[in-house]
Amino acid sequence: AETRWCSCDLHFSGCGDPRDLFVGFKRARVCCPIPRQALGRGLRRIGFEFIHRSRMSSLEEPLGLGDLPKLSINRLGRFCQSACRSTADDRSTGNYTPSNSGNNQTLFHSTSHSWHLQGQYTDSSCNGVDMEFRTLPQKVSWDLPRFVKVVEVGPRDGLQNEKNIVPTSVKIELIHKLVASGLSVVEATSFVSPRWVPQLADAKDVLEGIQHAPNVRFPVLTPNLRGFEAAVAAGAKEVAVFASASESFSKSNINCTIEESLARYRDVTSAAKKHGIRIRGYVSCVVGCPVEGAVHPSKVAYVAKELYDMGCVEISLGDTIGVGTPGRVVPMLEAVMAVVPADKLAVHFHDTYGQALANILVSLQMGIGVVDSSVSGLGGCPYAKGATGNVATEDVVYMLHGLGIETNVDLGKLMDAGDYICKHLDRPSGSKTATALCRLTA
Template identity: 65%
Template sequence: MIQRSFASASNKIKIVEVGPRDGLQNEKQVIPSEVKIELINKLSNVGLTAIEATSFVSPKWVPQMADARQVLTSITQKPNISYPVLAPNLKGLEAAIDAGAKEVAIFCAASETFNKKNTNCTLEESMERVKAIMDLAREKNVQIRGYISCVVGCPYEGPVSPKLVADISKRLLDMGCYEISLGDTIGVGTPGAIAKMLDEVLKVAPADKFAVHTHDTYGQALANILCSLDYGIRTFDSSIAGLGGCPYAPGAKGNVATEDVVYMLHGSGYDTGIDLKELIHIGDWISQKLGRPTGSRAGSALMLAARRQQQEKAKL
């Protein structure tokens, strides 16, 4: 294994907040644009340096993101924060650039079947589409972040080859992606599976070229993040209140909650630069807007403790 000890790697962690895009895109109820904008503006005040804002996709396929332009042009963008958007094709990239996007995320899956289900194309066709996007992005001076879905398991094909993930990673990096987010899209990963995948991936590029994106279907998300930390990974995707899932991955639960990740990291001596207390209030706020309890265990516990404390004070 290509592991690094805590002492030999930085304790600075970057969290890429994906709630406003990945978290909300599959909500059945239409979320008002004003709520999305307010969510991003609130998140901009807790110490995050990257907030995935929206997705420039066809409203026919993802109705929730039909207001992408309105959201991106209406949020209060801070100079020290990046606001990447998802662009699955050239049309999406052109629309994103026209709306002022400075960073775009592209994606493909380490599975032929998942690519066909998700984007209606083969892996090779997906890579060709990514290259076309990359060429235009370079011309327009737009940064590109790559996503690879199903890095340890596919809902249709089962276990995924770590060497395939490494090969796709190298190709995306060679095309010009500044970073690759490795996604356990359906949450089947375990620390053992993540370790095998990272053993191969880190042969093609150093750990600072990668992020890890975990889902908590089997309750393994935090354990998988801890495993990734041992390999020197210092960037993680997560979603406020644990919002999100994948319509093409039956049974998949939400992304790991940002509050839970930050709580664990702070308790383990890592520095995220994030105000956990304020983050938890935002998670509670958006959950109320959606009409359900927060999906964050740390957020739920700490909010309950705070309310009990307030009740005790009120009795005095």
């Protein structure tokens, strides 16, 4: 059978970026010979939101509204012939060329780009399906990574503030559920003095109770050499150290100056290298301090460079009190990236002022590929007033999937983990995504 364009006049405009691809169609009912799975895969890879009315999307796909056809139809109603006319004929622009191979026709972008496959068309028939396509704005630079590693900090950073002690068994089960969702890095606990953080006094038992899965890392926070030795004795394979870009916060949080903390961590990193243990570094107060106010980017860059030079393989930049905005995050990242490679950096934003997702997005656009978050938005720093509000992992994953970025995380299973811990804590989820989707599926 001959491969042909469908009767609904589906067109592809010749734009410079595949993710700016504009798909126009004259009819809401599409009846072209396009396999549903191939079309869905192709469009998701180039940043499209694809709503398939005939099939309920899994929760790991953003906006899984297959059970709400009315909403989809209403949106499709806005796509009229005049509004959706393609901007140019592809054959005249030359930006896209068809490549025929047997019964398949594949469109490739002719310019150099990391996103190649645009869509695949075969001769297999396709029943009428109501679909919605939506592009990313063309005037925005969407230079985003293909994959983002999500670092889950809920079991440590999320629970350390809880006044009522969470049973060890609950912590272990939470970690197992988080791993089951596809998260490859889960910060399990902290080997700090129980006097300072009593919630994490069971660090040894938690670490011993984790079923170590292949390709999953469980870093633990170690504030000094004693904590490091205790972590190693408990079986830790990765540790994290915690410095601050604010002198005042360093003194109030870990009772020492910045330079004193860095000296401590040199001892820890030296010992870790001897044991072959991976080290992750944190820098707190990268935008603002609850005591000093605004923190200059040069201070953040200095601490990050020191941690990098002493052997930290990844450095997480934390907006401890959540005061950052994209306008303040950009100069901070520019300063740090001048001295530390971008692929060695992560971002850790609190959502105190509702800016976390915006800050994460601009960080991704600047080349960051690792994001810290906490399931259900649990936690914050116990020594930073008003610092509650870790960005919810569910919200981060939903946004990333909506941008066509892979995470290997199943949003439905992640929501199950959040529901589990929230029920134990007897509180609603701090994730807007989880709250909204639970309402839709109730």
